[in-house]
Amino acid sequence: MKITREEIDHLAMLSNFSLTNEESESLGQDLENIIGYISQLDELDTEGVEPTYQVFEMENIWRSDEIMPQDADREELLALAPESQDNQIKVPKVL
Amino acid sequence: MKYEITIGIECHVQLATKTKLFSEVDNDARGKEPNSCVSPVDYALPGMLPRLNGEAINFAIRAGRAMNCKINGQSRFDRKHYFYPDSPKGYQITQFYHPIIGEGYVELPDGKKVRIEHAHLEGDAGKLTHFDTYSLVDLNRVDTPLLEIVSMPDIHSAKDAHDYCKALWRLMCFAGVTNGDLYNGNMRFDVNTSLAKPGEPLGTRTEVKNLNSFRSVERAVEYEVKRQAKLLDKGEKVVQETRGWNDATGETTGQRSKEEAKDYRYMPEPDLPPLNLSAEFIAKQLENFPLMPSDYREKFAGKIADDTLEILLDYPALMQKLAEVKDAKRVSNWFASVLLAEEKSAEYLNDLPTAKQLDDLAEMTEKAELSSTGAKDVFLHLFDPQMKTRDARTIAKELNVLQENDSSALEAIVDQVLQDPACAKAIEDFKNGQEKVLGFLVGQVMKASQGKANPAAVQPILRQKITDR
Numbered sequence: 001m002k003i004t005r006e007e008i009d010h011l012a013m014l015s016n017f018s019l020t021n022e023e024s025e026s027l028g029q030d031l032e033n034i035i036g037y038i039s040q041l042d043e044l045d046t047e048g049v050e051p052t053y054q055v056f057e058m059e060n061i062w063r064s065d066e067i068m069p070q071d072a073d074r075e076e077l078l079a080l081a082p083e084s085q086d087n088q089i090k091v092p093k094v095l
Numbered sequence: 096m097k098y099e100i101t102i103g104i105e106c107h108v109q110l111a112t113k114t115k116l117f118s119e120v121d122n123d124a125r126g127k128e129p130n131s132c133v134s135p136v137d138y139a140l141p142g143m144l145p146r147l148n149g150e151a152i153n154f155a156i157r158a159g160r161a162m163n164c165k166i167n168g169q170s171r172f173d174r175k176h177y178f179y180p181d182s183p184k185g186y187q188i189t190q191f192y193h194p195i196i197g198e199g200y201v202e203l204p205d206g207k208k209v210r211i212e213h214a215h216l217e218g219d220a221g222k223l224t225h226f227d228t229y230s231l232v233d234l235n236r237v238d239t240p241l242l243e244i245v246s247m248p249d250i251h252s253a254k255d256a257h258d259y260c261k262a263l264w265r266l267m268c269f270a271g272v273t274n275g276d277l278y279n280g281n282m283r284f285d286v287n288t289s290l291a292k293p294g295e296p297l298g299t300r301t302e303v304k305n306l307n308s309f310r311s312v313e314r315a316v317e318y319e320v321k322r323q324a325k326l327l328d329k330g331e332k333v334v335q336e337t338r339g340w341n342d343a344t345g346e347t348t349g350q351r352s353k354e355e356a357k358d359y360r361y362m363p364e365p366d367l368p369p370l371n372l373s374a375e376f377i378a379k380q381l382e383n384f385p386l387m388p389s390d391y392r393e394k395f396a397g398k399i400a401d402d403t404l405e406i407l408l409d410y411p412a413l414m415q416k417l418a419e420v421k422d423a424k425r426v427s428n429w430f431a432s433v434l435l436a437e438e439k440s441a442e443y444l445n446d447l448p449t450a451k452q453l454d455d456l457a458e459m460t461e462k463a464e465l466s467s468t469g470a471k472d473v474f475l476h477l478f479d480p481q482m483k484t485r486d487a488r489t490i491a492k493e494l495n496v497l498q499e500n501d502s503s504a505l506e507a508i509v510d511q512v513l514q515d516p517a518c519a520k521a522i523e524d525f526k527n528g529q530e531k532v533l534g535f536l537v538g539q540v541m542k543a544s545q546g547k548a549n550p551a552a553v554q555p556i557l558r559q560k561i562t563d564r
Contacts, residue, residue, distance in 0.1 A: 014358055015185075016178040051363065053171055058368040065112050065150035068119035070134045077138050078130060087129045088224070088231035091180045 001039060003032045098290035098327065100320055101297055102250035104259060104312075105285040108242045108267050109219065110154045111274045116218045116240035117145030117188065124235035125279065137237040139184040144366050151240040152370065154272040155195045155216055156380045158242050161270040161387055162211050162263075164199025168372045170215075172364035180232050181220035188238075189217035191361045195370065201246075201266065202389060203258045204405065210247040217241050242272070248287070248297070253320065257313035260284055264309070265388050269411045277307055284312050288319040290327060298323070299333040303340050303347050315340045318347055385411075386418065398424050403431045410444050419450040422457035429474045448477035455487035462500075463549050469496035498549040502556065505540075505548055509556050512539045513564070525561055533557060 008028045012019050019027065074087065083090040115122050118136035136143045159166050173191040194215035200208045218238035224231045244263065250256050264282055268275040275281055284307070289300035301323070303315045323333050338347040386394070388408050395404055395417070407413055407427060417423045417430075456477070460470040473491045476482045482490050491497050499505055512518055518539060525532045533554065540553045 010358075014176070014178060014360075053363040053369055054365055056368070059371040061368045062147040062149035062152065063119070065114050065148050066119065067114055067121050070120060072135050074128075074130050074133065077133060077135065080138070080140070085229075085231060087131075088233050089130070089180070091230050091232055093225065093227075093229055094180055094223075 001032060001035050003028045097292065098324055099293055100251050101248045101289050101291065102256050102316060103248035103287045104246045104250065104256065106244045106263055107283045108244065108273050109281045110151055110240040110242060110272050112148055112150045112154060112240055114148055115238045116148050116151050116216065117238045122239055127235065129233035129235060132235045137234050145188060147367055148240065151216060153380045155242055156377055157270045157384065158267060158272045159196035159199065159214060160381055160384055161266040162199040162201050164211055164214065165197035166377050167193065167195055167197050169193060169369065170195040171369040172367045173361050174364050176360045180230060181223050187218055187220065188364055190215035201259060201262050203255065203262055207255065209249045209259050212245045212247050214242050214244040217243055253313045253316035256286060256316045257309045260309045260312050265408060269385060269387050271385065280307050283307050286312055286315055288316055290320065290323045299335050301333065301336055301338050303338045306340055311340060311342055314345055315347055318345060394418065395423060399427045403427060406431055406435060412447060413444055416447050416450065420453045425457045425460065426453050429471065433471050433474055443478045448483065452477050452487045459487065459491060463551065464498055464500065465491060465496060466498055466549065469498065472496055497547065499544055499547045500549050500552050505552055505556055508540055508543050508548060509553065509560055512536065512543050513560060522561055
């Protein structure tokens with residue numbers, strides 16, 4: 001399956017990646033290989049088969065609605081951000 | 096109108112669970128510091144896994160019941176990918192393919208039905224504040240549980256759009272799943288509007304996002320209808336787009352085009368096992384399900400005037416109280432005419448008098464132990480922090496508003512008034528057929544009794560005594 005340069009650029013845009021020419025080329029090639037490999041599955045007739053959500057066959061896992069102490073406090077978490085201001089995470093202007 | 100209007104509405108309801116949808120931190124960030132209700136899960140630190148809040152499932156089931164919806168035993172979660180700083184994960188966990196709530200309907204007060212397509216659980220995004228060259232991110236709201244309710248395009252006027260949103264708000268409040276604070280965005284509406292000539296296929300729709308009041312929903316639809324009609328009249332095309340609403344100017348404006356559905360790259364959420372709820376489990380969640388507005392309308396039909404009821408139906412706790420008291424008609428009138436006329440009425444409604452207090456007050460009024468003015472006075476004092484713990488009779492005594500009905504006591508006061516030389520002329524006049532003077536004499540008795548005589552009981556005594564003289 002051919003991945004076009006436009007598709008790579010579009011995917012990069014959606015993920016907010018800036019890619020160099022070389023990166024776009026090589027990533028496109030990688031993606032083509034990966035999708036080509038997985039496309040072998042297209043040979044199977046999956047009509048009417050439910051997609052697999054998970055392989056552990058668990059269901060109905062939930063917790064009670066109780067506030068629990070957390071392992072990290074605000075200061076520790078904010079310290080992980082490249083920049084913070086007024087107890088908030090500071091990011092470049094986005095629109 | 097030469098165009099038919101078609102409207103569908105998506106509504107995001109913030110569920111009032113104690114903790115967030117996927118982490119065990121406080122879900123109520125009102126008045127709290129930025130990023131103070133945040134866990135490593137909300138930060139999407141590597142290796143952190145979401146843990147589903149069982150109460151959100153319960154709330155979704157109750158909300159579904161309120162909208163007469165099918166509850167889907169089997170539902171799952173999916174990832175909706177997008178890049179924006181309001182979501183550290185880079186995706187929102189939602190239910191794209193298998194929502195928990197299926198088809199149902201919401202009935203408007205005039206009996207029209209708006210079908211619900213489905214409703215699903217998802218996490219809210221964080222809050223961004225924009226400055227000149229940067230933005231600040233507060234993650235307190237990240238993964239607050241939302242129920243997104245999607246209507247069918249069954250709405251055909253701005254007024255019905257307003258009524259649908261209001262009906263939905265009431266249902267969610269009565270079901271007890273949200274705080275329903277519209278000002279703080281507890282319910283947000285996205286409105287899709289399109290126009291078409293009668294008989295023609297649906298026109299291109301626009302979506303006005305993030306409306307947080309019924310009035311702005313109504314105004315936004317009115318504006319969109321006018322704007323689209325103008326374009327169509329000129330033979331131009333409506334562009335399918337997301338538009339923002341400006342409450343100050345009353346206009347909608349085009350916004351940056353959003354990603355298409357395929358750009359969200361939906362995929363099954365591998366960190367959350369699917370739900371497979373049994374019929375018994377669902378029935379258990381619906382035990383003690385409260386009455387809904389339509390139930391109250393039925394219950395109080397003929398007892399409470401329709402227009403009064405429509406005002407009171409904005410207050411679920413008040414309606415519950417009215418269902419508990421014996422004389423709902425009398426008590427509802429006090430609430431409608433006395434309390435809701437006062438400022439800060441909503442504040443009063445947070446802490447209602449007991450049914451016993453209200454029953455006693457109604458009974459005392461019924462037996463004419465209180466005048467209507469006296470009853471209102473006692474009623475208001477049932478909300479007084481100093482007095483509210485006392486029973487109604489004690490308050491009436493303290494306020495000195497109990498009426499004198501005892502006829503021997505009243506007769507004594509009437510005698511006293513009739514002997515007053517100042518009343519001699521009035522008595523003469525009355526004897527000469529001037530009925531109006533009786534009002535003056537009743538007034539004198541009231542005065543002599545310090546307002547405690549029951550005027551209705553005084554009148555016949557006065558008549559009798561004057562005739563007997």
